[in-house]
Amino acid sequence: MKIALSLAALVALALAPFGVSDYGLGLLIGAVTYVTLASGWAVFSGHTRYVSLATVAFYGTGAYTVAVLNEAMPYWLVLIVAGLIGAAIALVVGLSTLRLAGVYFVIFTFGLSELVRQLITWYEVNVTGTLGRYIFLDVSAREIYWQMLALGAATIALTAWIQRHRLGLALRVIGDDEVVAAHSGIPLARTKLTAFVLSATILTLAGAIASPRWVYVEPSIVFNPTVSFLTVIMALLGGANRLWGPVLGAVPLFLAFEWLSARFPDTYPIFLGLLFILVVFALPDGILAGLERLKTRKTEDRA
Amino acid sequence: MLEVTDLRITYGKHVALDGASISVGAGEMVAILGANGAGKSSLLGAVGGRVRPASGQVTYKGRDLLRLPQHALVEEGIALVPEGRGIFPGLSVAENLDLGARPRRAKARAGAIREQVFTLFPKLAERRAQIAGTMSGGEQQMVAIGRALMSAPDLLLLDEPSLGLAPIVVQEVFAALARIRASGLTIMIVEQNARATLALADRAYLIEAGRITGSGPADTLRTDPAVVRAFLGGAAVAES
Numbered sequence: 001m002k003i004a005l006s007l008a009a010l011v012a013l014a015l016a017p018f019g020v021s022d023y024g025l026g027l028l029i030g031a032v033t034y035v036t037l038a039s040g041w042a043v044f045s046g047h048t049r050y051v052s053l054a055t056v057a058f059y060g061t062g063a064y065t066v067a068v069l070n071e072a073m074p075y076w077l078v079l080i081v082a083g084l085i086g087a088a089i090a091l092v093v094g095l096s097t098l099r100l101a102g103v104y105f106v107i108f109t110f111g112l113s114e115l116v117r118q119l120i121t122w123y124e125v126n127v128t129g130t131l132g133r134y135i136f137l138d139v140s141a142r143e144i145y146w147q148m149l150a151l152g153a154a155t156i157a158l159t160a161w162i163q164r165h166r167l168g169l170a171l172r173v174i175g176d177d178e179v180v181a182a183h184s185g186i187p188l189a190r191t192k193l194t195a196f197v198l199s200a201t202i203l204t205l206a207g208a209i210a211s212p213r214w215v216y217v218e219p220s221i222v223f224n225p226t227v228s229f230l231t232v233i234m235a236l237l238g239g240a241n242r243l244w245g246p247v248l249g250a251v252p253l254f255l256a257f258e259w260l261s262a263r264f265p266d267t268y269p270i271f272l273g274l275l276f277i278l279v280v281f282a283l284p285d286g287i288l289a290g291l292e293r294l295k296t297r298k299t300e301d302r303a
Numbered sequence: 304m305l306e307v308t309d310l311r312i313t314y315g316k317h318v319a320l321d322g323a324s325i326s327v328g329a330g331e332m333v334a335i336l337g338a339n340g341a342g343k344s345s346l347l348g349a350v351g352g353r354v355r356p357a358s359g360q361v362t363y364k365g366r367d368l369l370r371l372p373q374h375a376l377v378e379e380g381i382a383l384v385p386e387g388r389g390i391f392p393g394l395s396v397a398e399n400l401d402l403g404a405r406p407r408r409a410k411a412r413a414g415a416i417r418e419q420v421f422t423l424f425p426k427l428a429e430r431r432a433q434i435a436g437t438m439s440g441g442e443q444q445m446v447a448i449g450r451a452l453m454s455a456p457d458l459l460l461l462d463e464p465s466l467g468l469a470p471i472v473v474q475e476v477f478a479a480l481a482r483i484r485a486s487g488l489t490i491m492i493v494e495q496n497a498r499a500t501l502a503l504a505d506r507a508y509l510i511e512a513g514r515i516t517g518s519g520p521a522d523t524l525r526t527d528p529a530v531v532r533a534f535l536g537g538a539a540v541a542e543s
Contacts, residue, residue, distance in 0.1 A: 173402060176391035179353060183385070184450070185377040185405040 010153055017142045027258065029145045033210055034254045036152035037227070038234040038246035040202030043159060044195040045232075046240040047171035053228045054093075054109035057116045058086050058200045060222040062207025064120060067133040067217045075137060079208050086204025087197050089116075094196040098189060101178075110225070117223035124219070132218035139212040147209045155202050160243055162195075171195055172241075229272065230257065237279045239286025248287055304329045304489055305350065305458060310359030312345045319345040321513040322359070327458070332490040334500045334521070336534055337510035343493040344386060346510070347462050350491065351383040352376050363458070378406050382456035386463045389447035392436025396427055399435050399446050403453030412455060420449040423479055441472030448479065459483070461492040465499070477503060497534035501525045509534075 013032075017025050037055060045052050065082040073081070097108055124131050162168040170191045173181045182188050211217065230253070238249025253275075260268040283290050305327040312320040320342040327333045337343045348354035350361055352373035361368040363379060371379065382403075383389070391399050400420065404413040421428035424445040430438065435446050444464055451459060464480070465473040477499045484490060484503060494500040501507060501521045509517040509530065517530070524530045 169402075172393060173391050176393050177389065179383075179385045180389045180391065180447075180450070182373040183351065183377055183383045183389075184402050184454070185374050187372070187374045 006156075010149070013149055014146065017145055022141070025141050025145060027255070029141065029148060029210075029213070030258065031251050031254045032145065032148045032152050033206060034230065034234060034250040035247050036148060036155055036206045037203060037231045038238070038250040039152065039155045039159060040199055040206065041231045042199075042235045042240045042246045043155070043162065043202065044192075044199035046159075046235065046242075046245075047168065047175045048192060048195065049175040050098075050192075051106050051232060052109045052199075053106060053225070053232065054112045054200075055203055055228040055231045056223050056225060057109075057113040057228075058089070058203035059207035059210075059227055060113075060219070061086060061089065061116060062204035062209075063211035063214065063217055063222040064133075064207075064219075065204075066137075066208050066211040067135050070135055070137055075139065079205065082208035083201050083205050087201045089204075090197040090200030091193070094193045095189075098192045098196065110228070113223060113225060113228060117219045120223075121219045132216060134216055135212055135214060137212040141213070144209060144213060148206065151202065151205055151209060156243065156247070158198070158202075163243060167191065167194065175241075226269070226272070229276070230254075233272070233276050233279055236286060237275075237283065239288040242286065242288045245286050245288050304331075304364060305491065306360070306362045307346070307350065308360040308362075310346065310349055310356050310361065312342070312349060312354055312356045318513055320349075320356070323510065323513075323515050325508050325515065325518075327489060327491050329457075329489055330487055331506065332484050332492065332504045334497075334504040334507040335491070335493045335510055336495075336497050336500065336507055339495070341510045342513040343510055344462055347383075347460055347491065347493045351381070351385075351460050351462075353383075353385075377454050377456075380406075380408075380455075380457035381460065382451035382454045382458070383460040384444075384447045384451045384462060384464060386466060388440065388443040390435045390443050390450065392434070392443075394435060395432055396435055396438075396446055397431040399450050400427075400431075400453050403450035404455075406454050409453060409455040413453065416453055416455055420452050423452075423482055424449055439472075441468050441475060444468065444472075444476055445479065448476075448483075452483070456488070458489045458491065461490065461494075463493055463495060465494065465496045473499065497530075501535075 016028060020028065037059065041052065041055055044050065062082045065085055066078055069078045069081060093112060097105065100108055121131065162171070170181070170186050173184070173186060174188060174191060178188060207222070214221065234249040234253050235246045236249065237253060238247065239245030257268065257272070260271050307323065307325045310320055310323045311318070323342070323346055325333070325346070335343045335346060345354055349356045350368065352368065352371065356369070363381065366379065368376070368379070391402065394402070400417060401413070404410055404416065409416065426442060427445055427449055430442070435443060438446065448464065464476055468476065473496065480490070481503055492500060492504065501524055504521045507518065507521050507524050508515050517524070
């Protein structure tokens with residue numbers, strides 16, 4: 001029943017581009033992109049509670065891969081290469097850093113995004129002598145939308161599968177207590193690394209798919225740290241450890257920020273900050289958990 | 304069964320343990336007593352694979368434990384109940400126990416061991432569907448010990464099982480430990496509650512400022528004037 005409903009929604013969303021304006025299609029792409037980013041982020045961070053601010057490191061890497069390779073090989077091959085590059089970076093980074101815990105991991109992932117951005121800037125300035133690349137690809141907005149929708153749907157399907165699989169249980173248990181998890185015989189490094197690489201591959205692919213929309217890319221555009229922060233807030237608002245939590249957080253927040261950034265282009269980061277604080281204090285486990293609490297309280301009152 | 308030789312543990316410049324050697328024989332219950340920061344938990348952490356010592360050796364049934372990753376210890380037959388509540392607060396009691404039974408030798412007997420755990424802690428049987436994080440401190444400690452027992456260990460490591468519990472709950476936990484001990488399991492326990500621990504253990508090591516300063520049978524230590532002064536709260540206990 002739930003699966004049938006999800007599939008019906010997917011079909012309806014796939015047909016949506018035929019009924020909307022160009023601006024409407026732009027909104028759809030943006031919303032689906034953030035749904036994908038938030039759900040992809042939650043594949044690793046949702047259960048383990050490792051807050052990663054490296055989203056844009058992978059997202060930007062995906063976009064840059066397309067910018068560099070789009071004239072050298074067919075588009076579908078570029079996407080595969082982008083996914084592999086994302087996975088490879090995650091593997092190297094994960095092996096060296098997943099021992100970090102708590103706030104150290106957060107700081108490290110934030111630093112990673114900056115590191116990747118500075119490395120690419122340095123390389124472009126000193127080696128290729130340019131700072132900015134054009135992406136002239138014959139990919140229409142509709143095709144981008146469908147690709148992103150497919151990636152988003154695949155991410156949610158993957159999350160659903162992981163939650164039923166032993167990997168999901170292992171991740172939950174690691175989020176609860178790493179020491180006890182290790183002493184129950186769960187290999188911490190391997191489990192965390194698997195989820196981190198899966199998550200990073202999704203985030204990198206999202207960047208690669210979204211990139212033709214930009215036409216012109218440079219490091220400061222594609223490695224904008226706001227993307228990382230937005231992704232975290234969205235996932236937390238909806239409930240990062242729930243299947244539909246990131247979706248529920250991403251759609252309203254994306255629309256709210258779209259509206260705010262058009263109306264208050266200079267001051268809207270203030271709203272971002274306020275919202276961050278509000279989510280952490282008022283809904284630490286997300287909307288879905290908040291609703292459940294409300295429901296149980298009501299039934300208890302009646303009893 | 305367990306041999307710790309010349310173990311030295313440092314955190315940066317701070318020396319937590321300065322050349323400690325202990326041994327635990329099969330079927331024994333050995334206590335490590337000492338004040339806060341004396342190095343008790345570091346010693347247990349090294350045996351449990353949580354802390355990598357600067358030098359020294361830890362061998363268990365002749366195998367070098369320091370070469371094994373942390374998650375492999377449970378397959379060797381070692382179960383740790385870490386300090387604080389060693390449970391998965393988001394999972395139910397039954398799920399916590401099932402996760403304990405991951406090692407191959409335990410999986411086959413999981414049903415029988417679960418019955419033993421429920422006999423030991425009848426409360427857990429009543430509450431098997433409850434989310435462990437919503438239980439009281441003492442009940443959570445029972446879940447933690449139960450989870451460790453589910454792996455069918457040969458050696459049980461306990462890190463301050465009475466920490467932060469109400470006196471009446473401490474009694475309950477120690478009563479359970481007495482029954483576990485009677486079943487013949489080898490136990491290494493680190494505790495601040497020296498009186499209750501010495502009443503239960505076969506032998507004990509005293510540890511002060513990173514060094515082993517004394518050891519002996521628990522009965523002897525209980526009446527040793529120096530031990531009474533340092534660990535058992537002076538004359539008031541000596542009378543009783």
